[in-house]
């Protein structure tokens with residue numbers, strides 16, 4: 001997967017990036033100043049326009065794919081200038097989990113930290129991605145790669161409108177780099193659990209609780225039995241988790257409840273476990289329904305397929321480059337899903353967690369280690385300079 005490094009060229013890239021910390025911080029501030037929480041239409045549009053301008057400036061042709069309700073996903077392409085160049089996808093999202101109403105707005109520097117909504121997840125990563133391409137452009141090497149950038153606007157709500165776009169765009173790439181936040185100790189992410197959301201409803205029969213209770217079929221009692229028993233589907237040894245997150249049902253104290261719903265979260269590390277969980281949830285719901293004479297209805301499933309760690313994946317190449325830079329590059333797997341799950345499931349060699357090292361994601365503690373903006377860019381730029389696609393195993 002590697003090519004003999006050209007030390008003089010690499011030094012040029014490193015030196016250019018070394019002086020960029022202030023500039024990258026500033027460009028991050030501009031992105032954070034356009035709040036892009038789930039209900040921030042104006043901020044999301046401002047973010048999108050800012051990104052379009054920035055990527056056009058370094059030679060990308062941009063296109064906005066319409067998403068729901070006036071939102072858009074950005075796809076940008078910069079064709080290679082040499083034949084047989086590696087096809088690389090830079091993958092990110094511009095939405096955050098924060099609406100301005102929560103009061104967590106703007107970027108602040110606190111010592112060696114930058115804090116603010118989305119600095120880690122993942123506007124910092126978007127800044128790193130662009131710095132990588134610009135550094136290679138300055139060194140005259142950007143044309144050696146066929147670049148595609150995809151920045152979606154609904155990752156934080158499970159990618160409902162971008163899922164197929166991510167899969168389609170990732171398919172056939174030699175490398176997908178996903179810019180979710182880096183982890184403590186400069187770690188990257190090379191595997192993620194599959195994530196499922198289920199909605200399970202029990203439909204009973206209403207009746208007066210004091211006059212003719214025997215006519216009723218109690219949906220809450222059925223749902224409660226299901227909630228207690230569903231834990232048995234989990235398998236700690238395999239990393240399979242199942243958790244009831246919400247339950248709601250009934251209408252009045254003196255009415256046998258007709259309807260009760262639960263929301264269920266599940267995580268699985270392998271496709272086989274994901275399949276087992278889906279079948280087991282369905283089977284348990286039917287069984288409980290039959291026992292309580294209520295009708296069970298299961299919706300949902302895995303919206304992020306499991307991304308199991310691949311020992312032949314891109315991490316080893318990046319770790320070798322990091323070693324030459326005098327940095328460690330541990331890899332971790334996580335129970336949280338991202339668009340990298342979708343890219344990996346499309347068969348593309350994928351590495352995630354390439355954004356600056358972040359802490360407190362999805363909370364008002366969200367922050368990044370400021371110097372890692374440049375450290376990450378150096379690592380990725382050099383890894384790409386040395387990158388040669390592996391032949392596909394089935395070829």
Ligand SMILES: [Zn+2]
Pocket residue numbers: 093121122155180181338
């Ligand atoms: Zn994210």
